[in-house]
Each structure stands twice: as C-alpha cells, then as structure tokens.
Amino acid sequence: MNIGMILDMAASAGSRSVLTVGDRSLSAADLLDCARRAAPRFHEHSAVLYLGANHLAYPVALFGAVLAGVPFVPLNYRLGDTQLRALLDRHPGALVLRPADLDALVAADPGRPAAPELPTPWDADSVAVILYTSGTTSAPKAALLRHRHLMAYLLNTVEFGAAATTDAALVSVPPYHIAGLTNLLSNLYAGRRVVYLSAFDPAEWLATVRRERITQAMLVPTMLARIVAEVDGPDAGTPTLATLAYGGSRMPRPVLDRALRVFPETGFVNAYGLTETASSVAVLGPADHRAAATSADPLVRDRLGSVGRPLPGIEFEIRSAAGEPVAPGDTGLVFVRGEQISGEYGGRSVLDADGWFPTADLGRLDAAGYLFIEGRADDTIIRGGENIAPAEIEDVLLEYPGISEAAVIGVPDPEWGQRLIAVVVGVGDQARIKQWVKDRLRSSKTPDAIVFRTELPKTDTGKLLRRDLVAEMENTHA
Structure with a gap:
C-alpha cells in the first residue's frame, strides 16, 4: 500500500474542506487536483525538498511527490545557510520548493479542466518521506520512512472516516517534524479538517481554537508551557477542545498540572515516538491522566509521569547494557519493535536480527506495562x-x-x-x-x-x- 491511497479515499468521501490556513481552505478533491498537477514536474527530479513553513502547499507537495514516485523531504527552513547547504548537497538533482514557490502550487483557476490521473507507483517498500532528526546530541541523520511504515501506523491506530464532520485538528508543529507529517495523514484518514498555524504564538493558538472550534490539537511541551502562561484566569475558555496531545520531549510536571486545571474538560494524551518509529509508539490516554491525577495510590499517580502503554502492533523491551532483558521496574535501554518501525538511515538499518530498534532512551516498564522514559542514554x-x-x-x-x-x-x-x-x-x-x-x-x-x-x-x-x-x-x- 501507498500513502497516496489516503488522499484518494478522502477525495471520494465528500467535498467539504479538509485543510485550512488563515482564510484559505482546500477540499480533498482540490488537494488531489493540485497534487496531480504538480506530479509531472516533480517526476523529473530525484526528490522534492520542501523549505517552508506550514502552508496549503505542504500537503500538495507531499502528495505530488507520492504521485511522482519520488521521496518528499521537508527541511528545517530556520537553519543557517551553512547547515542548510550541507543538507541540500545531500540531495543532488532534487527540486527545492522555497517560500516564493508555494502559492503557485495552490493557485486557484476555476476554469481549467481537472488534472489527469497519473499512474501511481504503489510499491509499499519505496521511500515516501525523508526526515532529518533534530540532532540535539549529534549531527542530524536522514531517517527513511517507507510507505509501509506510515501505512502500518495509520492502519493500526486510526479508523477511516471515524471523525465527526465538525471535527477539526489544529497543527502547530513545523512540517519537518514527524508529528507535522503524521498529523496530516491521520486526520485526513479519519476525516478531520486540519487547521494549520504558520507560526506558533500562544495567544493566536488560543484564538484559533476558539474561532475554528478546534476539537483536537497536538503540542510540544514548550508550546503548552507558553499557552498555560497565556491563560488569564482559571479556565482557557476552549469548550470545543476535546483532546490535547503533547510529546516530543519531557513534559515538566508543573506545566502539566497547570494545564489539567485550565483545560478542565479536555482529555490529555501523552504521545511517545521518534522520527524513526513513524510517529507514536506509546500513548498515555485521557482515562490514564484522570486516574493518575486523582488516585491515592502512589504507583498509579506516578503514571502521570509515564508515556503510557504501547499502541497496537508495538512491543517494548528494556535491556541492560549487556543486552539482557531486565525485570519490571528496573531501568535500562528502551528497544521497540513493530511494522511501523523504520530504524533506517540513508539505506542503513540499525534494527537487530529480531527487528528491535534501539531508541537510545533510558526507561523502565512498570508491572502494568506503562513505560517511563528517563532521558537519553548518552545524557x-x-x-x-x-x-x-x-x-x-x-x-x-x-x-x-x-x-x-x-x-x-x-x-x-x-x-x-x-x-x-x-x-x-x-x-x-x-x-x-x-x-x-x-x-x-x-x-x-x-x-x-x-x-x-x-x-x-x-x-x-x-x-x-x-x-x-x-x-x-x-x-x-x-
């Protein structure tokens, strides 16, 4: 299977808007038409490099690359010239889409005929997306995500068309983050409208949630910290916000405690995953948050500091430095296994013989299977x-x-x-x-x-x- 099927399925499900940025929106049919128009041009290149912020052109570029059968590579547009040039040099023959190029990908022309349907390469093993890791302790690495990795994540965790027609997801993370990619794919697959913020601002985030009647959102902890600091009063005033997911780094407990208070009707989700795992592999869901926050049992209450339990199709193992599995409660190196796990950099796999990926995180599993991440092993x-x-x-x-x-x-x-x-x-x-x-x-x-x-x-x-x-x-x- 190929992630292009997500857009085909979304386009067949109706004509309502599925993407919004500011005062502009696209339906799934519009998105498919724009992607088909972009694909012939993309096909002439070795890859499509996206060098911009959140924009309607981002999903067009992604699916245009899918239809053209070439990898899509969203890059960090905030990098300095030297760092950026080093990444660009790693993709000879690629098409680079810069901010000045983006509007043309979604230019409206009601009078033009629909774009022709092109034969799509449906090889599930081909590379769909290349994402560069953040490189907080070393140089960024090019993580390869094949179509089968992304489809495994979606098919195991998302039900097609399950969202209500009024549901809307707010995406604030940048397009070169794994959550930016998988939030687009999972919400399209679920039938939920995606609303993008081009740049994160806490006041604008709150205003957008209220104006667009956002029902789901995902943030990294520093964003949530700024939002709770922005809230003036005991309640954030976001009654439509049913679910708020956070992840990407450790969540300070005081920030989470404050967030639980100012978003009293919102279900919180802690999502743990890595670029190499094609998004989340463990989740601490709303029921877990409520149980931990109100429990008198210290073991249950401690789970508020965990990242939850594995998603369907995912296994965890905690190993000693010698490579032996450790007992529940003992700290060791976190290994993960499942169909969605890539663990591949530039064609070099780091999976062991049994398919286990070394996350380089230290952690422990409690007796009920909740995973606690205790930092990077090299820290x-x-x-x-x-x-x-x-x-x-x-x-x-x-x-x-x-x-x-x-x-x-x-x-x-x-x-x-x-x-x-x-x-x-x-x-x-x-x-x-x-x-x-x-x-x-x-x-x-x-x-x-x-x-x-x-x-x-x-x-x-x-x-x-x-x-x-x-x-x-x-x-x-x-």
Whole structure:
C-alpha cells in the first residue's frame, strides 16, 4: 500500500474542506487536483525538498511527490545557510520548493479542466518521506520512512472516516517534524479538517481554537508551557477542545498540572515516538491522566509521569547494557519493535536480527506495562562510578518554588569523574536549592553548582540542546 491511497479515499468521501490556513481552505478533491498537477514536474527530479513553513502547499507537495514516485523531504527552513547547504548537497538533482514557490502550487483557476490521473507507483517498500532528526546530541541523520511504515501506523491506530464532520485538528508543529507529517495523514484518514498555524504564538493558538472550534490539537511541551502562561484566569475558555496531545520531549510536571486545571474538560494524551518509529509508539490516554491525577495510590499517580502503554502492533523491551532483558521496574535501554518501525538511515538499518530498534532512551516498564522514559542514554552522568540520569534530578529541581526549567549535565572532574551542574531558569538561593535536592535524593545526586539562566538552549521544536550547555559549562565550570 501507498500513502497516496489516503488522499484518494478522502477525495471520494465528500467535498467539504479538509485543510485550512488563515482564510484559505482546500477540499480533498482540490488537494488531489493540485497534487496531480504538480506530479509531472516533480517526476523529473530525484526528490522534492520542501523549505517552508506550514502552508496549503505542504500537503500538495507531499502528495505530488507520492504521485511522482519520488521521496518528499521537508527541511528545517530556520537553519543557517551553512547547515542548510550541507543538507541540500545531500540531495543532488532534487527540486527545492522555497517560500516564493508555494502559492503557485495552490493557485486557484476555476476554469481549467481537472488534472489527469497519473499512474501511481504503489510499491509499499519505496521511500515516501525523508526526515532529518533534530540532532540535539549529534549531527542530524536522514531517517527513511517507507510507505509501509506510515501505512502500518495509520492502519493500526486510526479508523477511516471515524471523525465527526465538525471535527477539526489544529497543527502547530513545523512540517519537518514527524508529528507535522503524521498529523496530516491521520486526520485526513479519519476525516478531520486540519487547521494549520504558520507560526506558533500562544495567544493566536488560543484564538484559533476558539474561532475554528478546534476539537483536537497536538503540542510540544514548550508550546503548552507558553499557552498555560497565556491563560488569564482559571479556565482557557476552549469548550470545543476535546483532546490535547503533547510529546516530543519531557513534559515538566508543573506545566502539566497547570494545564489539567485550565483545560478542565479536555482529555490529555501523552504521545511517545521518534522520527524513526513513524510517529507514536506509546500513548498515555485521557482515562490514564484522570486516574493518575486523582488516585491515592502512589504507583498509579506516578503514571502521570509515564508515556503510557504501547499502541497496537508495538512491543517494548528494556535491556541492560549487556543486552539482557531486565525485570519490571528496573531501568535500562528502551528497544521497540513493530511494522511501523523504520530504524533506517540513508539505506542503513540499525534494527537487530529480531527487528528491535534501539531508541537510545533510558526507561523502565512498570508491572502494568506503562513505560517511563528517563532521558537519553548518552545524557547519563557517571559520578564516582555511579550512573546518574539527569531527569531524576531535573524533576526534583522543577518542584522547587521559583524554578521553571532545569537541565543537569556532567563536566569533567579529576576526583569523581564528573561533577553535576544544574542550569536553571528561575530564581532562588543556591544553598537552599542544593539542600532541597539533597533532602529528596542523596548527596551523590546533589548538584555541585547551580547556574541561573534566563532561558535554556532549545531546538525550535522545544528539545533541549544539552550539547550546547555541556560545551559552555566545560569551559566555565570544569
């Protein structure tokens, strides 16, 4: 199967709008017509590189590339010239769609005949999309997503045409993010109108939810933090918002607690996935959020910090450094397996012989199968021979009054191997903050220094650039 079937099915289901950006909309039939017109031009190139923000032309470019039988490659248009040129050079013979080219892809011409239907290559094993990983700890890698990976995700998690005709999903993440791609595909497949924000702004996000009567939305944690800070009063005033999904990085508990209060009628979903897994592989659903938030059982309440349980067709395994499965509750390396898992970079697969993908995340499974992510394996700090996960310390720091963001890193130390440096956004007394951590953890996990910042370095999708902090602190605190 090929993801082009999603558009064919959507176009046969009616003439209502399926895409909205600002005051412009497209029906599925319009989208199919525009994609068919673009395909012959795209077919002359090795790939279609999309270099723009959210726009009606984004789905046209995606499906035009599908019809042309060439990979679609959305790139981060915010990159500097040197970084961007390095990515462009990796795709010789590709067509580059820049902002000035986008309007032409959706230009209206009511008098022209419908575009001819072209023979579509339906090879499920061909590359549909190439997405570059965010590269928070290393250089970005080109993750290959084949049609079969994306279709496996959709067929296992979404029911065709199940959405109500009034349903609308607000997409704020950029088009080069895996959630930008799969939100488009899954909502088209479900029959839900997709409303795009060209650029994220918390006030505009709230206004759009109200104006467009949005029923579903997906955000990264930094976006949700800005939205809850924008809400003036006890309620966000978004009565149509039935579901709010978040993911892409760790959610600070204070932000989630505040969000649960200001969106009292909204069901929250924590979605865990990676670019290489073709979107979400685990979900903590609304019922789980409600149960955890109100339970007196500490084990159940702790699940509010989990990413939930595996989606249909997905398996998890937690392994030791030696590669052996560990017991429930023990921390280890997270491996995932399923039909939607790609685990492939530029034609090189990193799946093991049994199809397991190494996520490079540290985590644990509780007895009920809930997955807790405890950070990246390469973030682990080794102090005095003890492996320390920064996430555990960061969670305690975020509970301290006056601290809104925290990142813990290790810098070289001649005696202990590494020293702990906590970089925080907020205010407070260093000695009291250290004592706060010591009282809740122990001396070996107490930061040696607290560094205050007005902000932490992040990617534009909200992921912490830990490598930038490490480089800075090694020069000033090592």
